[in-house]
Amino acid sequence: AQSVAQPEDQVNVAEGNPLTVKCTYSVSGNPYLFWYVQYPNRGLQFLLKYITGDNLVKGSYGFEAEFNKSQTSFHLKKPSALVSDSALYFCAGSGGYQKVTFGTGTKLQVIP
Amino acid sequence: GAGVSQSPRYKVAKRGQDVALRCDPISGHVSLFWYQQALGQGPEFLTYFQNEAQLDKSGLPSDRFFAERPEGSVSTLKIQRTQQEDSAVYLCASSPKREGPYNEQFFGPGTRLTVL
Numbered sequence: 565a566q567s568v569a570q571p572e573d574q575v576n577v578a579e580g581n582p583l584t585v586k587c588t589y590s591v592s593g594n595p596y597l598f599w600y601v602q603y604p605n606r607g608l609q610f611l612l613k614y615i616t617g618d619n620l621v622k623g624s625y626g627f628e629a630e631f632n633k634s635q636t637s638f639h640l641k642k643p644s645a646l647v648s649d650s651a652l653y654f655c656a657g658s659g660g661y662q663k664v665t666f667g668t669g670t671k672l673q674v675i676p
Numbered sequence: 677g678a679g680v681s682q683s684p685r686y687k688v689a690k691r692g693q694d695v696a697l698r699c700d701p702i703s704g705h706v707s708l709f710w711y712q713q714a715l716g717q718g719p720e721f722l723t724y725f726q727n728e729a730q731l732d733k734s735g736l737p738s739d740r741f742f743a744e745r746p747e748g749s750v751s752t753l754k755i756q757r758t759q760q761e762d763s764a765v766y767l768c769a770s771s772p773k774r775e776g777p778y779n780e781q782f783f784g785p786g787t788r789l790t791v792l
Binding site: 568596598600605606607608609610613615654656658663664665666667668669 | 679680709717720732734767769777779781
């Protein structure tokens with residue numbers, strides 16, 4: 565069975581500092597990986613995805629994610645955090661033509 | 677344009693009642709998904725439609741859960757004889773492409789179901 569793990573329930577970072585939100589996956593076949601963000605009282609919003617190609621994927625709002633096949637990781641990164649980035653972030657993945665599995669989410673708190 | 681809409685936004689049901697949750701996907705979107713999100717958890721897959729065909733219903737937790745999308749647009753998730761463990765936020769998502777699991781999904785705001 566496929567799985568997605570987000571080892572940190574919460575990540576705190578100072579405004580202006582780089583941020584990383586961790587994600588590891590276990591899928592059979594080629595992985596299809598996603599990051600979504602959930603703001604309070606709003607639906608999940610797509611940030612970026614990895615299908616094939618470059619290991620560094622760029623997405624919305626200045627976010628990027630690094631795909632590492634050997635470590636089965638897909639960490640979300642941003643060079644300089646904004647207070648407005650504070651939200652709940654979900655990693656998701658699928659292997660082949662299978663349902664998408666979501667992680668449990670990481671709350672990002674950017675401190676002014 | 678309009679995004680994915682869900683109704684009602686909030687539903688309170690007494691244990692044993694039947695409920696119906698509606699999803700209006702983005703117009704023209706081929707793929708439609710239903711998820712269940714418990715408090716503090718990530719969305720859990722329930723079922724997947726490609727147009728009117730239900731291609732995967734492996735995530736439905738019991739035969740009390742039933743979903744349909746008869747004309748390939750609006751979808752309804754029905755829960756019969758609701759139980760307290762059914763309390764959760766039910767999310768609907770749509771995708772413009774056939775290969776739904778490969779592509780980004782557009783999520784609705786969810787319906788929060790509380791079963792008393």
